[in-house]
Amino acid sequence: MPKIKIPHKTPHVDMTPMVDLFSLLLTFFMLTATMRPSEPAPIDTPMSVSETPSPDANIMTMVLSADNKVFFNIDNGPDTILHFRPKILQEMGKRYNIEFTPQELRKFEKYSSSFGVDIKNLKSFLAAKEPKDRAQYEKGIPLDSLDNQLAMWVLFARQVNPAVKALIKGDSNADYPIVKKVLDILQDKNVNRFSLVTTLEKVEVVDAKK
Amino acid sequence: MAEIIQEEKQKGGKRKPKKHSTHIDMTPMVDLMCLLITFFMLTTAFSKPKVMEIVLPEKIKKNEKVEPPKIADSRTLNIILGPNDKVYWYPGKADAAALVPLQETNFSATGIRQVLLDRNRALFKKIEQFQQDVISGKINIKQDSLRSAIRKLKTDDDTGPIVLIKFYKKSKYKNLVDIIDEMSIVGIARYIITDINWLEDNMVERALGVPITSAPTAHK
Numbered sequence: 001m002p003k004i005k006i007p008h009k010t011p012h013v014d015m016t017p018m019v020d021l022f023s024l025l026l027t028f029f030m031l032t033a034t035m036r037p038s039e040p041a042p043i044d045t046p047m048s049v050s051e052t053p054s055p056d057a058n059i060m061t062m063v064l065s066a067d068n069k070v071f072f073n074i075d076n077g078p079d080t081i082l083h084f085r086p087k088i089l090q091e092m093g094k095r096y097n098i099e100f101t102p103q104e105l106r107k108f109e110k111y112s113s114s115f116g117v118d119i120k121n122l123k124s125f126l127a128a129k130e131p132k133d134r135a136q137y138e139k140g141i142p143l144d145s146l147d148n149q150l151a152m153w154v155l156f157a158r159q160v161n162p163a164v165k166a167l168i169k170g171d172s173n174a175d176y177p178i179v180k181k182v183l184d185i186l187q188d189k190n191v192n193r194f195s196l197v198t199t200l201e202k203v204e205v206v207d208a209k210k
Numbered sequence: 211m212a213e214i215i216q217e218e219k220q221k222g223g224k225r226k227p228k229k230h231s232t233h234i235d236m237t238p239m240v241d242l243m244c245l246l247i248t249f250f251m252l253t254t255a256f257s258k259p260k261v262m263e264i265v266l267p268e269k270i271k272k273n274e275k276v277e278p279p280k281i282a283d284s285r286t287l288n289i290i291l292g293p294n295d296k297v298y299w300y301p302g303k304a305d306a307a308a309l310v311p312l313q314e315t316n317f318s319a320t321g322i323r324q325v326l327l328d329r330n331r332a333l334f335k336k337i338e339q340f341q342q343d344v345i346s347g348k349i350n351i352k353q354d355s356l357r358s359a360i361r362k363l364k365t366d367d368d369t370g371p372i373v374l375i376k377f378y379k380k381s382k383y384k385n386l387v388d389i390i391d392e393m394s395i396v397g398i399a400r401y402i403i404t405d406i407n408w409l410e411d412n413m414v415e416r417a418l419g420v421p422i423t424s425a426p427t428a429h430k
Contacts, residue, residue, distance in 0.1 A: 022243040029250035050262035172384035195261035
């Protein structure tokens with residue numbers, strides 16, 4: 001008796017709707033994506049009820065980490081042709097007698113996250129290829145009265161881009177004295193209006209004795 | 211994930227031209243898309259961080275003589291932020307001869323907020339009433355001008371407290387944000403961040419029960 005051959009069919013799933021959906025999602029995410037640059041130190045911002053969104057461009061950020069290091073970041077301006085970052089670095093180089101090559105300036109422009117590097121180490125910091133090699137230079141920007149580099153960064157940032165707004169992004173557990181120091185530096189450079197970066201939190205006010 | 215599309219064999223001698231199926235294998239495409247979607251979902255920063263704007267008064271230059279503003283003692287409220295999220299406050303002015311004891315409270319809804327609310331009730335009610343009227347449609351006002359209207363209410367206010375915020379050296383950055391936040395929650399019209407003086411340093415240290423470090427000679 002011959003065996004009955006069962007036709008061997010591969011089960012086939014129609015994937016077209018799935019692909020449709022995926023393309024849609026992919027397009028959405030690609031268009032809405034704003035890349036989050038990796039920060040050298042994790043920052044846990046405190047909560048507040050403020051609902052003002054942070055501005056997109058013309059900002060300089062002072063990042064205060066939980067271990068009281070100060071990092072600095074400045075954006076490239078509202079348009080990429082403005083090249084604010086390399087200009088500021090060039091001014092800093094002039095001030096501290098360090099000549100930065102065009103390659104280094106370009107690298108600094110591309111490096112978009114905040115940095116906490118002594119200006120004397122910035123050359124080797126920019127030359128480092130791996131994030132691991134970079135980490136050893138991230139000791140925080142010096143801001144004592146002898147070598148106040150943060151003040152210089154603020155000064156040149158404001159010279160190159162007068163419309164720049166100061167933003168302070170501090171970790172909840174940063175100590176107040178370091179915050180005070182940064183505020184003093186900003187005030188010395190005539191920055192009296194600045195913003196603190198916070199995360200939104202809802203608070204209901206109940207007046208108990210109404 | 212390969213897949214074989216079997217073609218049925220025709221019986222008989224007649225050979226029909228082979229029908230190629232128009233089916234494209236989409237599996238690799240789906241694989242890739244899944245990967246990309248996951249990547250974009252994880253890297254997207256959805257919620258933008260919020261900011262809180264503060265304005266500090268201009269620094270007085272060393273050779274510049276400026277009269278300190280005169281404030282009524284009865285209206286001032288001093289808040290000193292201590293370690294471990296402790297909040298101390300006292301009304302009026304600190305006097306070395308007659309020390310006012312520090313009141314200890316915290317950042318909870320029944321803590322410093324009630325203290326501020328008690329003193330700022332008139333203005334807080336006014337702002338709240340105004341917002342209610344806008345919501346219920348009694349006052350017709352645009353959303354943008356609501357903010358400036360509230361600011362106007364605040365600047366016109368002359369009964370609420372004047373809050374002096376001071377920081378003990380062991381307080382955290384979080385406390386700074388929290389206390390400014392409380393100011394905006396309760397609608398305090400006038401507050402300022404100032405330096406702590408030695409007397410208040412002593413008062414905090416007494417309240418904490420630690421050895422007193424500051425002496426009158428250290429500061430003015």
